[in-house]
Amino acid sequence: MQKIYLDCKNCDVKAVSFLSYCTDEEAEIVSAAKSCSHYNKGQSIFYEDNIPLGIYCLSKGAIKLTRSNKDGKEQIIRFAREGEFLGYRALIADEPLVATATCIEDTVCCFVPKNVFLELLEKNAQINKHMLKSLCHDLGIADERIQSLAQKSVRERLAETLLFLQKTFQDDKTQDENLIAVTLPREDIANIVGTATETVIRLLSEFKSDKLIDMEGKKIRILNQSALERISHASV
Amino acid sequence: MQKIYLDCKNCDVKAVSFLSYCTDEEAEIVSAAKSCSHYNKGQSIFYEDNIPLGIYCLSKGAIKLTRSNKDGKEQIIRFAREGEFLGYRALIADEPLVATATCIEDTVCCFVPKNVFLELLEKNAQINKHMLKSLCHDLGIADERIQSLAQKSVRERLAETLLFLQKTFQDDKTQDENLIAVTLPREDIANIVGTATETVIRLLSEFKSDKLIDMEGKKIRILNQSALERISHASV
DNA sequence: GTGTATGCATGACTTTAATCATACTCGGTT
DNA sequence: AACCGAGTATGATTAAAGTCATGCATACAC
Numbered sequence: 001m002q003k004i005y006l007d008c009k010n011c012d013v014k015a016v017s018f019l020s021y022c023t024d025e026e027a028e029i030v031s032a033a034k035s036c037s038h039y040n041k042g043q044s045i046f047y048e049d050n051i052p053l054g055i056y057c058l059s060k061g062a063i064k065l066t067r068s069n070k071d072g073k074e075q076i077i078r079f080a081r082e083g084e085f086l087g088y089r090a091l092i093a094d095e096p097l098v099a100t101a102t103c104i105e106d107t108v109c110c111f112v113p114k115n116v117f118l119e120l121l122e123k124n125a126q127i128n129k130h131m132l133k134s135l136c137h138d139l140g141i142a143d144e145r146i147q148s149l150a151q152k153s154v155r156e157r158l159a160e161t162l163l164f165l166q167k168t169f170q171d172d173k174t175q176d177e178n179l180i181a182v183t184l185p186r187e188d189i190a191n192i193v194g195t196a197t198e199t200v201i202r203l204l205s206e207f208k209s210d211k212l213i214d215m216e217g218k219k220i221r222i223l224n225q226s227a228l229e230r231i232s233h234a235s236v
Numbered sequence: 237m238q239k240i241y242l243d244c245k246n247c248d249v250k251a252v253s254f255l256s257y258c259t260d261e262e263a264e265i266v267s268a269a270k271s272c273s274h275y276n277k278g279q280s281i282f283y284e285d286n287i288p289l290g291i292y293c294l295s296k297g298a299i300k301l302t303r304s305n306k307d308g309k310e311q312i313i314r315f316a317r318e319g320e321f322l323g324y325r326a327l328i329a330d331e332p333l334v335a336t337a338t339c340i341e342d343t344v345c346c347f348v349p350k351n352v353f354l355e356l357l358e359k360n361a362q363i364n365k366h367m368l369k370s371l372c373h374d375l376g377i378a379d380e381r382i383q384s385l386a387q388k389s390v391r392e393r394l395a396e397t398l399l400f401l402q403k404t405f406q407d408d409k410t411q412d413e414n415l416i417a418v419t420l421p422r423e424d425i426a427n428i429v430g431t432a433t434e435t436v437i438r439l440l441s442e443f444k445s446d447k448l449i450d451m452e453g454k455k456i457r458i459l460n461q462s463a464l465e466r467i468s469h470a471s472v
Numbered sequence: 473g474t475g476t477a478t479g480c481a482t483g484a485c486t487t488t489a490a491t492c493a494t495a496c497t498c499g500g501t502t
Numbered sequence: 503a504a505c506c507g508a509g510t511a512t513g514a515t516t517a518a519a520g521t522c523a524t525g526c527a528t529a530c531a532c
Contacts, residue, residue, distance in 0.1 A: 067383045069472040075383045093372035098379050121368075128364060132357075135371040136329035142378035143334050147303045147311045149385035150430030154519065185479065194386030196520055201481060236305040390489065421509065432490055437511060454509095 001043060006036040006059060006110060013059045013083040021126040033116040038108050045101040045109055046087060052097055054113040056086040061107025062169070062182065065099040066191065076192045078138075079104075079168055088131065091117065104184065151236055154195045158203050159231040161192050162213065166222050178225070183218040237279060242272040242295060242346060249295045249319040257362040265352065272346040281337040281345055282323060288333055290349040292322040297343025298405070298418065301335040302427065312428045314374075315340075315404055324367065327353065340420065387472055390431045394439050395467035397428050398449065402458050414461070419454040 008019055008031035019027055036059070039045060045056055048067060062081050066074040077099050080086055090097045091114060121128055148157060162180070171181035190200040204220075207213045212228055214221045222228065244255055244267035255263055272295070275281060281292055284303060298317050302310040313335050316322055326333045327350060357364055384393060398416070407417035426436040440456075443449045448464055450457045458464065 067379065069383070069387045071471070073387065075386045077379050077382055089372045089375050092368055093376055094369070095373070095376060098376045122361070122365075125358070128368070129358075132328055132364070132368055132371070133330070135368070135375060136325045137331065139325050139371060139375050139378060140329055140331060140334045142375060142382065143303065143313050146313055146378065146381050146385060147305070149382060150311045151305045151309065186481095187479085197479095198481085198521080199519060201479095202519095205481075235307070422511095423509085433509095434491080434511085435489060437509095438489095441511075 001040075002038045004036050004038050004108065006108070007031055008034065008110075011059060013057075017057055017059075017083045018085070018120075018127050018130055019057075021124060021130060022120070023124075026120060026124065030112055030116060030120070034110045034112045036108060036110040038106070039103045041103050041106050043103050043107075045103070045107075046097055048097055048100045050097050052087045052090040052114070054111050055088045055091060055117045056101070057110045057112065058082055058084050058086065059108045059110060061103055061105045061109070063101045063103050063107060063109075064188065065101055067099050074100075074191050075194060076188065078141075081168070088117070089135070092121075092131075104182065104188070147236060149194055152232075153235070154193060154199055155203055156232055156234055156236070157193045157195070158189075158200060158207075159228045161189060162207075162220065162222065163225070163228055163232060164192075165189075165220075166225075178222045179216065180220045180222070238274045240272050240274050240344065242344070243267055244270065244346075247295060249293070253293055253295075253319045254321070254356075254363050254366055255293075257360060257366060258356070259360075262356060262360060266348055266356070269352045270346045270348045272344060275339045275343045275345060277339050277342050279339050279343075281339070281343075282333055284334060284336045285332050288323045288326040288350070290347050291324045291327060291353050292337070293346045293348065294318055294320050294322065295344045295346060297339055297341045297345070299337050299339050299343060299345075300424070301337055303335050310336075310427050311430060312424065314377075317404070324353070325371070328357075328367075340418065340424070383472060385430055388468075389471070390429060390435055391439055392468055392470055392472075393429045393431070394425075394436060395443075395448075395464040397425060398443075398456065398458065399461070399464055399468060400428075401425075401456075402461075414458045415452065416456045416458070 008022075008027045009024065011017070011019060019030065022030065039061070045063065046052070058080055060082060062079060063086065064079055065077045065086070067077060068074045080101075086101050086109075087097065121131065148160060152160070165180045165182065165184070166178070169180055169182035170177060171179060174181075186200050186204070187197045190197045193200060204213065207228075208215065210227075212222075212224045214223055244258075245260065245263045247253070247255060255266065258266065275297070281299065282288070294316055296318060298315060299322065300315055301313045301322070303313060304310045316337075322337050322345075323333065357367065384396060388396070401416045401418065401420070402414070405416055405418035406413060407415060410417075422436050422440070423433045426433045429436060440449065443464075444451065446463075448458075448460045450459055
């Protein structure tokens with residue numbers, strides 16, 4: 001982790017983050033109070049069970065939010081990308097953090113102290129509305145996830161996960177919409193699906209020999225999206 | 237379903253619902269706009285995929301929120317009891333409903349139209365804050381649920397579910413805190429745990445012969461809470 | 473180059489839980 | 503009382519996925 005300087009008023013992710021709803025004056029306050037850091041791939045920004053001291057705003061990179069069990073096996077709860085926040089759920093609920101945030105790419109992330117964020121949330125109705133809506137959306141996603149884990153087979157969930165990763169990690173530069181533009185080890189994929197690493201490897205091999213996907217280096221290419229959709233929705 | 241009349245200003249669940257944050261004037265507006273109905277056990281209040289037209293406030297009874305798969309097998313996403321709301325997630329996110337609400341007891345439920353609720357949410361900062369906090373809390377619970385489904389065995393999840401039901405359906409009158417004060421068929425329990433009905437029946441028999449629980453008519457009594465907690469937390 | 477670590481791949485085997493089939497039990501009806 | 507149906511219970515069998523073991527490929531260090 002390495003401290004760097006970023007100005008909120010000219011932040012390049014302002015458009016997608018809550019800062020876009022700030023007045024210049026508010027952005028000034030946030031800018032003065034925040035601290036930005038660079039994290040390497042693999043480093044964690046915060047840890048499960050800790051008390052949140054503020055929120056984090058991703059200005060570059062990608063992170064995974066995970067919860068670990070007693071054997072150290074982690075479950076990936078969700079991902080966050082440029083422009084998204086972390087830690088606000090725990091902060092607003094006034095509860096400890098329920099997940100650990102770990103960078104899956106080199107990441108730049110700004111920390112905004114609790115009181116500055118909470119005040120902004122109270123004063124600025126637009127930000128408030130944005131957060132409220134975003135939380136409702138996320139809760140809907142979580143509900144779908146609960147059903148998926150409870151009712152779908154591993155095979156169905158893997159197909160679903162591949163399509164999710166394709167959508168979430170679209171390569172902005174190449175516009176190559178069938179390539180999953182992130183390299184996750186098989187273990188991470190297993191930790192999204194909620195299965196063993198070997199099972200993911202086996203099923204990916206199957207998908208490959210069925211010409212549904214292909215490997216390009218460490219990345220996965222979707223060859224037959226509609227077939228994967230069919231598999232993913234076989235039972236639900 | 238049968239229409240009845242209830243006055244928000246004197247509503248007996250006002251203390252636990254968002255109405256407690258209303259001014260008298262606001263309560264008057266809600267009162268005038270809302271409609272209350274009685275639903276029998278088994279009836280549904282709204283359905284998955286429908287567009288929400290307002291929110292529902294439970295003033296008596298209990299409901300389950302479910303999502304069904306293609307075979308009609310349902311997954312119980314969560315429960316709601318007196319004083320809780322339904323449908324606001326979809327309304328605020330401006331999305332279709334993701335679950336069906338079905339009464340598991342005879343229920344009295346008030347409907348508040350979309351525009352009245354959204355205006356209240358915008359005008360009354362306390363209500364807004366309450367909703368925001370409650371959403372954050374629910375999202376944390378959903379995250380824990382995701383981990384549980386992904387990493388715990390059925391046996392662990394059943395133990396967890398029994399403890400959850402005990403806490404959620406505390407009998408207010410008898411103060412008998414070890415009795416699960418709701419009668420859910422085994423099938424519903426299976427639809428919380430995310431397993432087959434037969435598996436639940438088998439495991440409950442096991443728990444019973446291990447003296448962890450006992451049956452009292454159709455209700456379940458927790459005999460050894462700490463043992464169930466140990467089972468529930470064996471891996472996570 | 474060689475050695476070594478890490479992740480990927482595959483086989484063999486075990487465990488868990490689903491499915492299918494068949495009774496049993498209890499409450500309500502006729 | 504006899505009957506019925508829904509929910510509960512239990513056994514037998516099958517299917518799905520986890521675990522353990524081993525080998526291979528690639529990347530990196532020295």
